[in-house]
Amino acid sequence: MEETRRWKILVVEDDDAGRETLGEWLERRGYDPILVADGKEAIRHLHDGVAVVITDLKMPRGGGLQLLRHVTKHAPHASVIIITGHGTVDAAVTALKEGAF
Numbered sequence: 001m002e003e004t005r006r007w008k009i010l011v012v013e014d015d016d017a018g019r020e021t022l023g024e025w026l027e028r029r030g031y032d033p034i035l036v037a038d039g040k041e042a043i044r045h046l047h048d049g050v051a052v053v054i055t056d057l058k059m060p061r062g063g064g065l066q067l068l069r070h071v072t073k074h075a076p077h078a079s080v081i082i083i084t085g086h087g088t089v090d091a092a093v094t095a096l097k098e099g100a101f
Contacts, residue, residue: 006032010078012042012055012067022054039067046075057084057091065095072099 009031013019016037023033034050036042039062042053053071057064064082071080082100084091 006030007051008032008034008049010034010036010042010045010048010050010053010055012036012039012053012059012064013083014038014056014059018056038062039064039070042067043070043074046071046078050075050078052079052081054081054083057082057095058086064100065091065098068095068098068100 009026011019011022011026011033013022013035014037019035019037023035026033034045034048036045038059039055042055042062046053053067055064055067064084068080068082071078080100082095
């Protein structure tokens with residue numbers, strides 16, 4: 001029987017409940033989530049086979065745009081999705097211009 005590779009998705013969210021909820025949702029759908037609380041912690045996991053980074057925009061210790069820039073430069077194999085409850089049109093445009101989904 002062929003073994004299916006589970007995609008690793010790095011979830012970066014400073015809100016504990018939001019991070020856990022998204023992680024559980026991803027796991028139920030067959031993904032392998034790695035859950036961290038901030039951008040600095042996320043950087044340590046970028047080369048752990050991560051295919052996608054889902055990050056909050058505003059966090060202490062390294063926000064989503066900073067993390068996006070780091071991923072683009074040091075781990076271009078990973079796609080970045082930015083989520084936020086406090087976004088602005090300007091922030092969304094900036095994130096898209098810099099490569100986020």
